[in-house]
Amino acid sequence: MPVQQPQSAEIGHQMKMSSEEPPSGxxxxxxxxxxxxxxxxxxxxxxxxxxxxxxxxxxxxxGCMGSVENSVFTNSDFQSxxxxxxxxxxxxQCFGCVCGAHLNPAVTLATYVYNMISLPxxxxxxxxxxxxAFIGYxxxxxxxxxxxxYSAENPNGVCLTSLNSTLTPWQGLAVEFLxxxxxISVCCGVWDPRNATKxxxxxxxxxxxxxxxxxxxxQLTGASMNPVRSFAPAIWNGFWDDHWxxxxxxxxAALITSVIxxxxxRRELEESEVDETTMSTKRTSEAELA
Amino acid sequence: MIDxxxxxxxLESRKRxxxxxxxxxxxxxxxxxxxxxSDHFSCxxxxxxxxxTLDKISAFLGELIxxxxxxxxGCMGCVKTDLFPNNxxxxxxxxxxxxxxxxQCFGCVSGAHLNPAVTVAAYIYEMVTLRMAFAYxxxxxxxAFIGYxxxxxxxxxxxxxxxxxxxxxxxxxxVTTGQALGIEFVIxxxxVIVCCGVWDPRNSKFxxxxxxxxxxxxxxxxxxxxPxxxGSMNPARSFAPALWNKHFESNWIYWLAPLSSSAITAYAYKxxxxxxxxxxxxxxxxxxxxxxxxxxx
Numbered sequence: 001m002p003v004q005q006p007q008s009a010e011i012g013h014q015m016k017m018s019s020e021e022p023p024s025g026x027x028x029x030x031x032x033x034x035x036x037x038x039x040x041x042x043x044x045x046x047x048x049x050x051x052x053x054x055x056x057x058x059x060x061x062x063g064c065m066g067s068v069e070n071s072v073f074t075n076s077d078f079q080s081x082x083x084x085x086x087x088x089x090x091x092x093q094c095f096g097c098v099c100g101a102h103l104n105p106a107v108t109l110a111t112y113v114y115n116m117i118s119l120p121x122x123x124x125x126x127x128x129x130x131x132x133a134f135i136g137y138x139x140x141x142x143x144x145x146x147x148x149x150y151s152a153e154n155p156n157g158v159c160l161t162s163l164n165s166t167l168t169p170w171q172g173l174a175v176e177f178l179x180x181x182x183x184i185s186v187c188c189g190v191w192d193p194r195n196a197t198k199x200x201x202x203x204x205x206x207x208x209x210x211x212x213x214x215x216x217x218x219q220l221t222g223a224s225m226n227p228v229r230s231f232a233p234a235i236w237n238g239f240w241d242d243h244w245x246x247x248x249x250x251x252x253a254a255l256i257t258s259v260i261x262x263x264x265x266r267r268e269l270e271e272s273e274v275d276e277t278t279m280s281t282k283r284t285s286e287a288e289l290a
Numbered sequence: 291m292i293d294x295x296x297x298x299x300x301l302e303s304r305k306r307x308x309x310x311x312x313x314x315x316x317x318x319x320x321x322x323x324x325x326x327x328s329d330h331f332s333c334x335x336x337x338x339x340x341x342x343t344l345d346k347i348s349a350f351l352g353e354l355i356x357x358x359x360x361x362x363x364g365c366m367g368c369v370k371t372d373l374f375p376n377n378x379x380x381x382x383x384x385x386x387x388x389x390x391x392x393x394q395c396f397g398c399v400s401g402a403h404l405n406p407a408v409t410v411a412a413y414i415y416e417m418v419t420l421r422m423a424f425a426y427x428x429x430x431x432x433x434a435f436i437g438y439x440x441x442x443x444x445x446x447x448x449x450x451x452x453x454x455x456x457x458x459x460x461x462x463x464x465v466t467t468g469q470a471l472g473i474e475f476v477i478x479x480x481x482v483i484v485c486c487g488v489w490d491p492r493n494s495k496f497x498x499x500x501x502x503x504x505x506x507x508x509x510x511x512x513x514x515x516x517p518x519x520x521g522s523m524n525p526a527r528s529f530a531p532a533l534w535n536k537h538f539e540s541n542w543i544y545w546l547a548p549l550s551s552s553a554i555t556a557y558a559y560k561x562x563x564x565x566x567x568x569x570x571x572x573x574x575x576x577x578x579x580x581x582x583x584x585x586x587x
Contacts, residue, residue, distance in 0.1 A: 044565070047562055047563055050562065051563060054483075058480055058483075061476065062477075062480065062510060062511065062514045063514075065514040065515060065518075066510070066513050066514035068517065072462070072464060072517075073462075073517040073518075074377075074378065074517075075378075076379065078379065079378065079379040079513065082379070082383075082509075082513070083510055083513045083514060086506045086507065086509055086510030086513070087510050087514075089503060089506050089507060089510065090480060090484055090507045090510055090511070093484050093487050093488065093503050093507065094480070094483040094484055094486075094487040095483075095487065095563075096487070097487065097490055097492040097493050098487075098490075098563050139476070142472070143469050143472040143473050143476065144465075144469065144518070145464045145465055145466075145469065147464060148464075148518075199496060200495075200496045200497075200498045200499055201498065201499040201502065201503075203503050204499055204502050204503055204506065207506060
């Protein structure tokens with residue numbers, strides 16, 4: 001049984017597209033989203049999907065390159081997990097403001113449940129992610145020596161997610177389900193209206209969160225959390241053992257967690273909180289003037 | 291201070307400050323600060339010219355010292371002998387954190403490019419003039435040279451003579467020339483996309499943690515590509531050790547791939563992904579500021 005490679009992906013960050021018109025006019029975040037939505041053009045939709053594809057390709061290319069391990073190129077589980085976290089940071093920094101950088105059908109499903117994107121756009125994101133992952137892994141095979149792709153440690157191909165031999169398929173499913181629940185909770189926390197103004201270090205937070213999840217579950221199931229991320233190596237290498245786990249676990253977790261978060265935890269900004277936000281901005285202005 | 295300035299002049303300078311923020315990206319602070327300063331002394335041409343020149347000189351120095359810091363700290367962290375054990379992860383994290391330090395120190399002074407490839411991208415993105423781009427290039431080469439030279443003075447000689455020389459980047463023997471070129475091209479492409487993402491007008495309000503994001507991004511790219519090509523992405527960083535150790539084989543890879551990748555990627559991002567902040571958004575911000583101004587005065 002080859003040593004499990006901790007691999008993972010995912011994120012999502014997108015301002016809420018609210019059609020509500022705030023009466024006070026002070027609700028900057030909401031009115032910004034509203035204007036953005038109204039002025040979105042056809043070209044924007046195309047570049048959004050294109051960005052999602054490139055971001056997913058980057059995820060696969062860098063993430064899997066950092067997982068290479070054989071007699072010549074040494075590696076460790078810690079290094080691979082950290083690398084994957086940093087890859088996510090890069091993708092969000094590059095395309096977070098363009099397309100939200102989901103990189104993951106599970107995250108896209110969560111955004112759909114959260115009413116942040118339409119169904120056609122969600123499907124377009126899904127296709128872009130599949131194509132991007134396929135291209136990313138293909139690019140990796142093109143630029144790396146054969147001995148880096150297939151080795152004693154990875155006979156079926158580098159970056160292929162598979163179950164640790166000590167786990168049953170149902171245990172693997174449970175692990176993937178639970179870590180994806182955590183990931184989607186992070187996403188929903190980011191999208192919550194109360195966090196609309198706290199987006200600056202989002203890439204860092206997401207990257208480190210992914211690194212943590214990769215470290216915890218990497219040796220058990222490969223910590224995929226992402227059907228696309230597992231699908232690309234599988235299709236390139238023709239290895240499908242227990243592959244269904246990486247579709248059922250993440251997608252079910254995304255659906256369930258986002259629905260629960262949406263109804264149990266999500267809150268719109270209350271009037272007093274709006275005043276507090278404005279007060280905070282005012283205080284900043286005063287400091288600026290001093 | 292406020293009372294000494296006519297309200298009209300103050301409001302106008304504030305507006306320009308806002309526009310400067312929207313336009314300038316990572317040069318945000320120095321440009322905004324200078325514009326605000328020059329508004330108050332617009333009648334003094336001599337001072338304005340002097341201020342502008344000083345600004346450019348300090349940007350040059352910032353870039354020189356920043357690159358020196360990068361090479362000095364980065365390459366010092368590459369030391370690996372029997373007496374000083376090391377591993378790949380430690381090396382790449384060290385390089386990432388060295389970038390973090392350099393950006394934190396000089397990000398607001400010169401934009402902390404530290405890399406001719408990033409400067410090429412900035413020129414294509416229209417953030418620096420051609421002359422300034424060449425000045426940045428000279429500063430980076432000189433800074434890297436000095437940084438590595440400082441290492442040669444301060445480190446014991448056994449640490450400097452490992453392999454082709456400490457920190458000299460070479461493709462791994464099992465990687466072909468074409469593959470090495472491809473790897474450097476792609477990872478530099480990704481680095482440039484990170485830069486363009488930071489410079490995008492829609493991100494002009496999110497520069498607080500740029501140093502951390504860049505540092506960790508570099509750590510990732512170096513972690514992924516380090517075993518195969520050294521994960522250089524930076525002609526200056528590869529040229530300095532090569533020059534000091536007189537090992538130039540394959541050095542052309544670290545010039546051709548990063549610079550061409552940078553030019554292509556920056557242009558593509560500019561055409562396809564970059565968007566100006568929509569007018570209504572500015573209007574909302576402006577309105578909010580004016581409300582605050584009225585209440586404050």
